Amino acid sequence: MTMVEISGVKKRYEGGFEALRGVDLMIKEGEILALLGPNGAGKTTLISAVCGITLPTEGTIRVGGHDVVTDYRAARDLIGLVPQEINLEPFEKVINTVRFTRGLFGKARNDALIEDVLRKLSLWDKRDSAVKELSGGMKRRVLIAKALAHEPRVLFLDEPTAGVDVELRRDMWEVVAELKRQGVTIILTTHYIEEAEAIADRVGVINRGQILLVEEKDALMARLGQKELRIDLSDPLDAVPPSLEEFDLTLTEDRQRLVYTYHSGAERTGIGRLMAAVASAGLKVRDVSTAQNSLEDIFVGLVAEQEEEDAA
Numbered sequence: 001m002t003m004v005e006i007s008g009v010k011k012r013y014e015g016g017f018e019a020l021r022g023v024d025l026m027i028k029e030g031e032i033l034a035l036l037g038p039n040g041a042g043k044t045t046l047i048s049a050v051c052g053i054t055l056p057t058e059g060t061i062r063v064g065g066h067d068v069v070t071d072y073r074a075a076r077d078l079i080g081l082v083p084q085e086i087n088l089e090p091f092e093k094v095i096n097t098v099r100f101t102r103g104l105f106g107k108a109r110n111d112a113l114i115e116d117v118l119r120k121l122s123l124w125d126k127r128d129s130a131v132k133e134l135s136g137g138m139k140r141r142v143l144i145a146k147a148l149a150h151e152p153r154v155l156f157l158d159e160p161t162a163g164v165d166v167e168l169r170r171d172m173w174e175v176v177a178e179l180k181r182q183g184v185t186i187i188l189t190t191h192y193i194e195e196a197e198a199i200a201d202r203v204g205v206i207n208r209g210q211i212l213l214v215e216e217k218d219a220l221m222a223r224l225g226q227k228e229l230r231i232d233l234s235d236p237l238d239a240v241p242p243s244l245e246e247f248d249l250t251l252t253e254d255r256q257r258l259v260y261t262y263h264s265g266a267e268r269t270g271i272g273r274l275m276a277a278v279a280s281a282g283l284k285v286r287d288v289s290t291a292q293n294s295l296e297d298i299f300v301g302l303v304a305e306q307e308e309e310d311a312a
């Protein structure tokens, strides 16, 4: 079942800036989608639109089949939101803050559930502390607890681990894994590829208000796992020698470097055989180096493509 359905969504802010330029995205129930993108890409705007905080200028969004504009209440009831900015009542006790959120959503009091949420987020010992006494990382945990207090079916995490320590990051990942087991759909925005790698089923890349790619994480990771072996030669070559044909090498323009592409995760990379074949072909090697495709390379490539398209 499709849990979140975003069709043709555009958002133009007052003043004319178009933060979303036609977004289509389907998210299945129980799926974890990580949305990656540089600052200002439109991640927060998109989440705000799905949560009914920002009104799209064009397009429709449904959550659990409910239109977030015309059927706001029903859609919003399904959603938990962990915002990027900490917006807590400083003098309130942790436990009351979390209980209050549940009440806001019209759910009956459930102390066992609140205790469970607070324990999972290592907040139980702090339940009677005033929010203002907590560290920044602890406050972020409270935001997550609040979002979970009304048992959402869809959870949005807007850069949940930006600027937090490794321990909280791991805790958060565990909480996400458990929610997934319960069938909760999770959408998180992040700048960290390792975060997407750790928890996402699919990864989307957004830039300048457009989704540039949505791909199964494993496929994306396979692409990220591609490496290049660069062999610098002492003497320029006219062409790749026929004896090296099977390695599908490319010769760079200066004719002094052979480039071999392989998969770093593969059992057999073929590097040993290649080097032996290079020596047999009588080529003198001056240096070798390797380079890995990073998400940044993928970003840069996608962004360059997008700019070319925009210019066309």
Ligand SMILES: Nc1ncnc2c1ncn2[C@@H]1O[C@H](COP(=O)(O)OP(=O)(O)OP(=O)(O)O)[C@@H](O)[C@H]1O
Pocket: 013, 014, 015, 017, 019, 037, 038, 039, 040, 041, 042, 043, 044, 045, 046
């Ligand atoms: N209320 C607003 N009025 C006008 N422009 C806005 C408003 N909110 C956001 N923008 C602009 O829309 C663009 C997208 O912002 P958004 O916060 O959605 O990006 P983001 O991908 O979440 O970025 P970050 O990673 O920095 O949080 C930015 O250029 C931002 O300046």
